[in-house]
Amino acid sequence: MAENQNLEPLKAPGTVFFIFGATGDLARRKLFPAIYSLYREGKLSEDFAVIGVARRSRTQEEFREDVYQSIQEFCRYKPEQAPEWGEFAAHFEYKSLDINDIDGFRELRVQTEQLETKFNIPGNRLFYLALAPELFGSVSFNLMKGGMLEGAGWNRLVIEKPFGYDLESAAKLNEEIRKVFKEEEIYRIDHYLGKEMVQNIEVIRFANAFFEPLWNNKHIANVQITLGETVGVEERGGYYDHAGALRDMGQNHMLQLLTMIAMEPPSRLLAEDIRDEKVKVLRSLRPYATSEEVRNNVVRGQYTKGSADGKELPAYREEDKVHPESLTETYFAARVFVDNFRWAGVPFYIRTGKRLPVKTTEVVVEFKRMPTNVYLGQKHSLEPNLLVIRVNPMEGIYVKINAKKPGSESEIAPVAMDFCQSCIVGINSPEAYERLLHDAARGDSTYFTRWDEVASAWAFVDRIANTWKEEQGDLEMYPAGSWGPAKADELLQEDGFHWWPVNGQKEDNVVWLKGQ
Numbered sequence: 001m002a003e004n005q006n007l008e009p010l011k012a013p014g015t016v017f018f019i020f021g022a023t024g025d026l027a028r029r030k031l032f033p034a035i036y037s038l039y040r041e042g043k044l045s046e047d048f049a050v051i052g053v054a055r056r057s058r059t060q061e062e063f064r065e066d067v068y069q070s071i072q073e074f075c076r077y078k079p080e081q082a083p084e085w086g087e088f089a090a091h092f093e094y095k096s097l098d099i100n101d102i103d104g105f106r107e108l109r110v111q112t113e114q115l116e117t118k119f120n121i122p123g124n125r126l127f128y129l130a131l132a133p134e135l136f137g138s139v140s141f142n143l144m145k146g147g148m149l150e151g152a153g154w155n156r157l158v159i160e161k162p163f164g165y166d167l168e169s170a171a172k173l174n175e176e177i178r179k180v181f182k183e184e185e186i187y188r189i190d191h192y193l194g195k196e197m198v199q200n201i202e203v204i205r206f207a208n209a210f211f212e213p214l215w216n217n218k219h220i221a222n223v224q225i226t227l228g229e230t231v232g233v234e235e236r237g238g239y240y241d242h243a244g245a246l247r248d249m250g251q252n253h254m255l256q257l258l259t260m261i262a263m264e265p266p267s268r269l270l271a272e273d274i275r276d277e278k279v280k281v282l283r284s285l286r287p288y289a290t291s292e293e294v295r296n297n298v299v300r301g302q303y304t305k306g307s308a309d310g311k312e313l314p315a316y317r318e319e320d321k322v323h324p325e326s327l328t329e330t331y332f333a334a335r336v337f338v339d340n341f342r343w344a345g346v347p348f349y350i351r352t353g354k355r356l357p358v359k360t361t362e363v364v365v366e367f368k369r370m371p372t373n374v375y376l377g378q379k380h381s382l383e384p385n386l387l388v389i390r391v392n393p394m395e396g397i398y399v400k401i402n403a404k405k406p407g408s409e410s411e412i413a414p415v416a417m418d419f420c421q422s423c424i425v426g427i428n429s430p431e432a433y434e435r436l437l438h439d440a441a442r443g444d445s446t447y448f449t450r451w452d453e454v455a456s457a458w459a460f461v462d463r464i465a466n467t468w469k470e471e472q473g474d475l476e477m478y479p480a481g482s483w484g485p486a487k488a489d490e491l492l493q494e495d496g497f498h499w500w501p502v503n504g505q506k507e508d509n510v511v512w513l514k515g516q
Ligand SMILES: NC(=O)C1=CN([C@@H]2O[C@H](COP(=O)(O)OP(=O)(O)OC[C@H]3O[C@@H](n4cnc5c(N)ncnc54)[C@H](OP(=O)(O)O)[C@@H]3O)[C@@H](O)[C@H]2O)C=CC1
Pocket: 020, 021, 022, 023, 024, 025, 026, 027, 029, 053, 054, 055, 056, 097, 098, 099, 100, 129, 130, 131, 132, 133, 160, 161, 162
């Protein structure tokens, strides 16, 4: 049922969606709601089915009730009072199965074929592994052994992060999966690539005549990428204490954002052309050659006790399932260089942390200053122009320019021209998982990471992680609710820059012009 009859959504073809890990957190918070939103927006074929798979026992009714509750709680469309709920829920079935149990997969095959007949589905099967990565290899193998890949249509494997712990483990994992699935059948999720504004970076860059000519080291002084989180590790202390911020956010989301900013314009907007350009950026990252270079360019931190909004916050080491003497970083910042003609000499400063003062993902492109200041004697020196891309939770862009202060004789003030996409009434951006599930079902792998991207990102990150493993003395402590270690500010100060305020920290001297 299309929510807006004027839109003609690109429908996914008839597909059976298998959610392995159907009783887990990701399925509940993201995947079932994404499927329902796609249904409500008319982006699913009427000929679809969803089979939830996990070990726990569930009757079909109990499973459908779980799905209902998850959608009610987490979806942007609510099923209560929706007349089509019963019709939608009838497409859901559950199969209790341990992924090591090959007989279970044979039973799953029978159940699948029955559903394909019942809903007239042409044999397309999408296997979403919302499971611990250690299980990916076994699931792939048992899908093949159990005859699950012998349907009449296509097979696609969608896998979650983390994709490995380092390059070596990622390569091993990839090898196991590739024994069963071809690269073009594998859709590696990086949910940041499903975010509306991350995809918009491409459009802002390649559809605007006044950005692209300036998008290089002649005009850009530096780029700052911030992925700030207010949350701690929540219930994921066990996983996080093993991973840390560099692996959890750096290897994937941060480097992916950097590639979107730095890549060359592809000649065609096809998945492989875009991914080719992105991987070139990853291969151009200047590797830190020595541990001294790591120390000079990368800062790591861990949060201690602190407070935010008047609430006391515990130290990382006091969090559930975290080692009481843990040396895992909950924050890192780095100065990164992309060694190619376009970006030679331009520092990219990236930072991410848990328990920072605001939840925000933001990219600031700072342009070089004017060659000379003819307005000497002004109260404020001329500020550099900024292009700020707000990814999340605010969506939009703003451009900071210098203009005559309205009403003044000749005073110059920075003016922010603000296009706040998320402020527009009626815009209800799809969740990243909606977009990505829809793309996977339509066979569009543009916003999924290809193996060579994953491998190049690990190669870069491994050098940092290996140095950190050998030398543990540089872990900086920062109070929960603060902006992280002061050393991260020094990274920029050394180059004559500073972090620009991000969402939630407004600059006093800036005049804001709001637009839509
Ligand atoms: N939660 C999130 O927001 C995010 C999660 N991820 C990744 O997604 C994956 C899943 O995460 P999450 O949902 O949080 O994890 P959970 O621990 O909540 O869920 C794991 C799921 O796997 C099932 N499972 C475990 N072992 C088996 C088995 N042997 N056979 C069949 N099913 C099994 C569990 O069901 P049962 O116990 O019933 O068998 C459960 O449904 C992980 O790789 C995680 O890193 C990535 C990004 C965000």
